[in-house]
Amino acid sequence: MAKYSRIIAQAGCHIHHAEPAQVYEAWTNPELMKTWMFPSGGEKEADAEADVSEGGAWSIVNESEDEAYRAYGKYLEINPPERIKKTLVRKETGGQDEKITVEINSILNGSQLIVTQDVVFLHHEQLAEKVVEEHLREERLRTEKYWHEMFSLLSKQLTPS
Template sequence: MAKYSRIIAQAGCHIHHAEPAQVYEAWTNPELMKTWMFLSGESRESEAKADVTEGGAWSVVNESQEETYRAYGEYLKIDPPERIEKTLVRKETGGQNEKIKVEINSILNGSQVIVTQDVVFLHHEQLHPKTVEEHLREQRRQTEKYWHEMFSLLSKQLTPS
């Protein structure tokens, strides 16, 4: 039988020369979302949808030669341009909701973005607790690394050339 364990991952970045309203727009405008959110290096085609209202749905689909990646969820709290809270569902979580909180702060020469994610790790209930802890630490590390990769793409979209 499957069991779910959770861990909190957090990542942040400084996006130079982008005001919080621009960063917020990149998180909520589907045309911008598909240029950086949940992309892999081999993504060929992306689509995104967003009903940016509390209770509204959002989704991102990225296709590569190897697979189609889908992420979707519901907006829980919208406080433009400073905060977005939403759920995240992906196949790796077996349909379990993760929560993502995005905080956007104005700082000197740009914006600071902090993402906190409630990461779900799906495992067999008989897995040894030490092994679960190791996997959770690795999940946190991988999630934080992935957010930093997305921040790099986001920054490229928002920083003038």
């Protein structure tokens, strides 16, 4: 039988020369979302949708030759341009919601972006606690690395040439 364990991942960055409103727009405008949310890319242009209201749905799909990656959820809290809280569902979580909080702060020469994610790890209930803890640590590190890759793309998108 499947069991779920959770761990918190957190990543942040400084986006130079971008005001919080610009960063917020990149998180909520589907045309901008699909330009930076997939560091690994895909053969086709990503597709994104967003009903940016509390309870509104969002989704993003990126297709490669092998598979289509889909992430979706609902907005839980919208506080432009400082905060977005939403759920995230992806196939790796077996349909379990993860929570993502996006905090955008104005700082000298740009914005500070901090993302906190409640990461779900799906595993067999017989798996030893020590093994689960190691998998959770690896999942946290992988998630934080992925966020940093996305931040790099976001920064390139928002920083003037």
